[in-house]
Amino acid sequence: MPIDPQQLLAVAREEAELGRAEGGVPIGAALFDRDGRLLGRGHNRRVQDDDPSLHAETTAFRAAGRRPHYRDTIMVTTLSPCWYCSGLVRQFAIPHLVIGESSTFTGGHPWLAGHGVRVDLLDDPACTALMTEFIRQRPDLWAEDIGEPSTSD
Amino acid sequence: MPIDPQQLLAVAREEAELGRAEGGVPIGAALFDRDGRLLGRGHNRRVQDDDPSLHAETTAFRAAGRRPHYRDTIMVTTLSPCWYCSGLVRQFAIPHLVIGESSTFTGGHPWLAGHGVRVDLLDDPACTALMTEFIRQRPDLWAEDIGEPSTSD
Numbered sequence: 001m002p003i004d005p006q007q008l009l010a011v012a013r014e015e016a017e018l019g020r021a022e023g024g025v026p027i028g029a030a031l032f033d034r035d036g037r038l039l040g041r042g043h044n045r046r047v048q049d050d051d052p053s054l055h056a057e058t059t060a061f062r063a064a065g066r067r068p069h070y071r072d073t074i075m076v077t078t079l080s081p082c083w084y085c086s087g088l089v090r091q092f093a094i095p096h097l098v099i100g101e102s103s104t105f106t107g108g109h110p111w112l113a114g115h116g117v118r119v120d121l122l123d124d125p126a127c128t129a130l131m132t133e134f135i136r137q138r139p140d141l142w143a144e145d146i147g148e149p150s151t152s153d
Numbered sequence: 154m155p156i157d158p159q160q161l162l163a164v165a166r167e168e169a170e171l172g173r174a175e176g177g178v179p180i181g182a183a184l185f186d187r188d189g190r191l192l193g194r195g196h197n198r199r200v201q202d203d204d205p206s207l208h209a210e211t212t213a214f215r216a217a218g219r220r221p222h223y224r225d226t227i228m229v230t231t232l233s234p235c236w237y238c239s240g241l242v243r244q245f246a247i248p249h250l251v252i253g254e255s256s257t258f259t260g261g262h263p264w265l266a267g268h269g270v271r272v273d274l275l276d277d278p279a280c281t282a283l284m285t286e287f288i289r290q291r292p293d294l295w296a297e298d299i300g301e302p303s304t305s306d
Contacts, residue, residue, distance in 0.1 A: 050219060051218075052218065053206075053216065062205065064205075066204075066205050069297070069301065084237075084241045084244040084245070085240070087240020087261070089240065108240070121277070143222075148222065149224065
């Protein structure tokens with residue numbers, strides 16, 4: 001049966017909603033194998049763990065654990081991956097990236113596509129709504145998460 | 154007093170040596186502020202913590218903790234940063250990168266230099282010796298750390 005990117009995205013979106021409920025940055029991600037089997041899932045934990053290194057994608061990658069390589073995996077994320085997470089996808093040669101939306105933020109996914117990664121951008125309204133609301137409510141936290149000086153600094 | 158990149162590198166090299174002594178991937182890193190004050194240090198912990206997300210640079214970044222931004226910091230690493238760690242430097246707009254060596258592995262530092270990052274490449278023989286010995290002894294672990302299928306796979 002072919003993989004349905006929307007089904008994979010549903011897992012990442014669930015993680016993003018958990019992150020929102022916890023008062024964190026509402027971005028979720030999950031790593032699957034090429035047959036759609038879940039390897040690891042997670043959400044941004046900057047606030048929850050007071051840890052700037054735990055973006056959604058790195059959390060999902062961590063949860064998937066050590067593997068000989070990742071060339072048979074699919075990274076799914078609710079938001080276009082920032083350069084940090086795009087670098088993760090490139091270094092570990094993850095061949096397929098599913099993205100909920102990139103209208104609120106565009107990271108490195110065009111760069112990854114240029115390096116041969118298959119990119120499915122789903123323009124998911126629920127993902128966009130999550131980020132739009134978050135950026136409106138917590139512009140300072142969002143600026144911190146992507147390393148930009150807050151306008152209030 | 155001007156910052157001496159060699160002095161900063163000594164901290165990262167100490168971390169790399171700790172990693173070697175623990176049986177891990179011998180790469181170390183440290184994050185400093187622009188005045189040379191240490192913010193965080195660490196080494197690759199793939200083996201020690203069974204965690205593929207903890208490269209030396211991400212470990213040092215994590216140890217430095219949450220900051221409003223990182224635009225006044227210096228990332229120091231014993232080895233040219235892989236794409237994952239180069240992406241970290243780019244996303245968080247870390248303006249200065251000090252590298253022990255890039256003869257055993259070249260990651261994204263030329264890309265970062267092209268995006269305005271100051272890159273000091275020190276060609277440090279001790280850093281090169283650490284990696285040369287490690288790659289000879291554990292080619293499988295090295296391949297895993299950078300997401301390449303091992304030749305024995």
